[in-house]
């Protein structure tokens with residue numbers, strides 16, 4: 001049976017279509033979920049995609065975190081449902097306390113849009129198993145509120161437990177502590193990152209790199225072998 005991966009659309013989401021396309025390219029079936037849905041339509045995994053949910057009012061992700069769909073996602077993620085948060089999705093995951101820390105405005109106070117070099121630090125999560133630990137990849141980055149912060153205790157814990165999943169290489173684009181670009185929860189089913197893997201899945205688009213595709217093939221393999 002084809003694995004079903006939900007993609008949530010909030011008012012202000014931008015990258016739901018691209019994310020659905022990446023899921024389809026990897027060989028899974030994308031399932032559209034609406035922010036008012038309480039029911040997740042029996043999906044096997046969920047992606048919270050990029051954008052400006054609820055206009056980024058108050059703080060990016062702070063309102064989306066209280067939407068009906070998130071009530072169910074929070075409950076199921078705690079029970080093991082694989083969830084990937086990309087950019088605004090990462091912001092929502094920290095606001096929902098599914099991942100620790102917070103996303104603040106970029107230190108230079110500007111929107112940034114660039115191809116970003118990253119190092120894969122943890123290739124043991126549900127979403128990163130098709131990478132090699134230490135692999136260097138390029139993925140587009142585009143955001144205003146990308147500065148990852150956490151208290152010293154949390155940072156030390158993330159580092160000690162190998163839960164920094166991705167780190168910015170060569171250039172820290174936003175002032176994120178420890179050059180953190182993405183993290184995972186303890187169980188490895190919830191992953192969030194600022195750069196956009198769904199924009200790097202086709203050789204004919206952008207820089208021609210497909211460095212983002214392993215996110216979607218990783219989860220597919222995990223689901224079909226589960």
Ligand SMILES: NC(=O)CC[C@H](N)C(=O)O
Nearest residue numbers: 050051087088143144145
């Ligand atoms: N591409 C994104 O998801 C970025 C939007 C995001 N809300 C921001 O920080 O600007």
